[in-house]
Amino acid sequence: MSTKILVTGANGQLGKTIEELYSDNQNGLDFVFVSKTELDITKQKALRLFFNNNDFDYCINCAAYTNVEQAEKTPEIAFKVNAYGVKNLAEVCKEKNTVLIHISTDYVFDGEKEEPYTVEDVPNPINEYGKSKLLGENCIHEILDGYFIIRTSWLYSKVYGKNFYRSILEKAEKEIDLYVTVEQVGCPTDAINLSKYIIQIIETENDNFGIHHFCDRISMTWFDFAKQILQENNIDNKINLVKVNKYRTFAMRPKRSILLEKLN
Numbered sequence: 533m534s535t536k537i538l539v540t541g542a543n544g545q546l547g548k549t550i551e552e553l554y555s556d557n558q559n560g561l562d563f564v565f566v567s568k569t570e571l572d573i574t575k576q577k578a579l580r581l582f583f584n585n586n587d588f589d590y591c592i593n594c595a596a597y598t599n600v601e602q603a604e605k606t607p608e609i610a611f612k613v614n615a616y617g618v619k620n621l622a623e624v625c626k627e628k629n630t631v632l633i634h635i636s637t638d639y640v641f642d643g644e645k646e647e648p649y650t651v652e653d654v655p656n657p658i659n660e661y662g663k664s665k666l667l668g669e670n671c672i673h674e675i676l677d678g679y680f681i682i683r684t685s686w687l688y689s690k691v692y693g694k695n696f697y698r699s700i701l702e703k704a705e706k707e708i709d710l711y712v713t714v715e716q717v718g719c720p721t722d723a724i725n726l727s728k729y730i731i732q733i734i735e736t737e738n739d740n741f742g743i744h745h746f747c748d749r750i751s752m753t754w755f756d757f758a759k760q761i762l763q764e765n766n767i768d769n770k771i772n773l774v775k776v777n778k779y780r781t782f783a784m785r786p787k788r789s790i791l792l793e794k795l796n
């Protein structure tokens with residue numbers, strides 16, 4: 533019998549990456565991908581109806597509000613999706629005995645710890661996006677037993693969505709000087725690697741429920757990452773990359789948010 537998997541928020545960078553890698557439904561994995569217009573996690577009744585009409589073994593929740601700057605100005609939008617939408621999803625997963633695989637973020641931490649963050653470290657978010665994601669995590673802990681919360685960091689896809697990798701390339705097309713901060717240190721994570729990590733949890737029938745940390749294991753500043761992006765695309769000699777201590781933003785971001793994976 534095949535394993536039925538629902539992917540919510542399927543039009544985002546992670547959802548699209550999973551779809552590209554796995555939608556051919558091989559190895560007994562049977563995927564259903566739903567975008568926000570097809571299934572809005574903030575609409576409780578529609579969500580319940582959808583789950584009542586379909587059975588899933590797993591739900592991979594890629595739905596989120598990820599605009600960190602805008603979340604600071606209108607936090608209610610971020611909380612609606614990242615906290616209360618996630619609560620709705622946890623409730624229907626509980627009713628239908630579906631294992632929820634939810635994605636969270638390094639931004640639940642304040643970034644003041646010198647060493648990498650372990651899954652035992654206590655979160656203390658310093659921006660509204662991080663606070664909304666932490667409340668989403670807490671709703672899952674309260675409602676579900678069978679769940680994975682996978683915290684990742686600095687996620688990027690080279691082809692899908694809006695992310696730092698693609699922003700730098702877009703800017704490089706228009707500008708000769710790029711100003712990038714050295715204020716934060718973290719681990720950029722390719723959406724392809726995160727997708728593989730999620731799917732191997734399902735394929736191996738992992739039942740090590742709870743919080744997991746997953747990131748690509750090379751830590752750097754955003755400036756280092758921008759340099760790497762320009763080099764990779766052979767445009768580092770055309771662009772003047774300028775190191776700045778502070779890049780003006782509305783939201784605060786954790787200074788050091790390296791995630792340490794749990795060793796089993």
Ligand SMILES: NC(=O)C1=CN([C@@H]2O[C@H](COP(=O)(O)OP(=O)(O)OC[C@H]3O[C@@H](n4cnc5c(N)ncnc54)[C@H](OP(=O)(O)O)[C@@H]3O)[C@@H](O)[C@H]2O)C=CC1
Pocket residue numbers: 540541542543544545546547567568571572573574593594595596597598613617635636637638665684685686687688693694695
């Ligand atoms: N991007 C990053 O750097 C990081 C992301 N994460 C987490 O990883 C996960 C995936 O992120 P990523 O793929 O980058 O995010 P994206 O912003 O690329 O995708 C999120 C998707 O969710 C959809 N969505 C928004 N609101 C709802 C809703 N109410 N119901 C259903 N779908 C909705 C969005 O649709 P629309 O665009 O139409 O609003 C979008 O297609 C998220 O949980 C995020 O918090 C964790 C660490 C780093």
Ligand SMILES: Cc1cn([C@H]2C[C@H](O)[C@@H](COP(=O)(O)OP(=O)(O)O[C@H]3O[C@@H](C)C(=O)[C@@H](O)[C@H]3O)O2)c(=O)[nH]c1=O
Pocket residue numbers: 598599600601637638639684685686687695696699700703710711712713716754779781785
């Ligand atoms: C585009 C740009 C950004 N920056 C700075 C601003 C900020 O401090 C830092 C990161 O920029 P961004 O705003 O693109 O990235 P940001 O939205 O902070 O990325 C975060 O997204 C959420 C969803 C997460 O969960 C996090 O893990 C993290 O990936 O780099 C520059 O210095 N120069 C630039 O040209």
